[in-house]
Amino acid sequence: MKTVFLSEEEQPISIVKTDTCVMALGFFDGVHLGHRKVIQTASEIAKTKGLTTAVMTFFPHPKEVISDGKMKVDYLTSLAQKEDILSRLGVDCLYVVAFNRRFAMLSPEQFIERYVTKLGAKHVVAGFDFTYGYRGQGNMDRIAVDGKGAFSVTKVEKVALNGEKISSTLIRSLILAGxxxxxxxxxxxxxxxxxxxxxxxxxxxxxxxxxxxxxxxxxxxxxxxxxxxxxxxxxxxxxxxxxxxxxxxxxxxxxxxxxxxxxxxxxxxxxxxxxxxxxxxxxxxx
Missing domain, CATH: 2.40.30.30 (Riboflavin kinase-like)
Incomplete structure (x- = not known):
């Protein structure tokens, strides 16, 4: 698996060498079973379409940037851990996007054009609650429209255990409780x-x-x-x-x-x- 670091301030997306792919979008902290459902769905679609499997994640956590550093986030997985897990899940390429003030100001349409379409995505997979663009204005109900026909979309519904959504927030609460x-x-x-x-x-x-x-x-x-x-x-x-x-x-x-x-x-x-x-x-x- 190759890892590519992207930043609004350092590396223009246009010079990144890419393969056409099925792209899974999300922060994926912990790479828990809900996240794995998204990634495995992308991988299965990629195999049927003869494309590579890509995952896009973001660093640091958006909450740290939006709060001007006042909110510190302790992660369930470091970037190195995330790379190791994704590699073992068969992901071909990991895009790590620097989440900074400039990136946070992108409109939903700008994010899709620069970070999805230009990176060769022909199909996009994300969880039902994934948001993108300025103040999270973009969501899975409008992503196909923002893509202007460049890719198709699969929305992965909630993954639950005993009726409870599997989430990073839930896992954090268990760890913090010992x-x-x-x-x-x-x-x-x-x-x-x-x-x-x-x-x-x-x-x-x-x-x-x-x-x-x-x-x-x-x-x-x-x-x-x-x-x-x-x-x-x-x-x-x-x-x-x-x-x-x-x-x-x-x-x-x-x-x-x-x-x-x-x-x-x-x-x-x-x-x-x-x-x-x-x-x-x-x-x-x-």
Missing amino acids: EVDKVLAYLGNEYQIAGSLQFNQYEITFINRDNNLLPKPGAYHVSVYDGKETHSAIAHRRNHHNNILLQFTNSIAPFPENAWLTITWHKQFVQDKQKFREHMDVQIHQ
């Missing part, structure tokens, strides 16, 4: 974040390098993976800090300092606080 074990049913995989290790005198700290969303303060059963080996650990988030204290089963870190790692969150630690403190004391003083 209910990481419930995420699998909506996300399609257990929740993961990436970062590196830092050693202090008595502590092993995981640095949340990509500012992924973290669960509420507490202790959690996790797995830690470096690309080769996986080790079980207890992750303890203290007082809303952005970094995490790790305690491995044998108390000795099986990875070197600054190693780039992935943490998979399994379940909140349910032992009583006294037992957890005793466990931590034993590990620290071994």
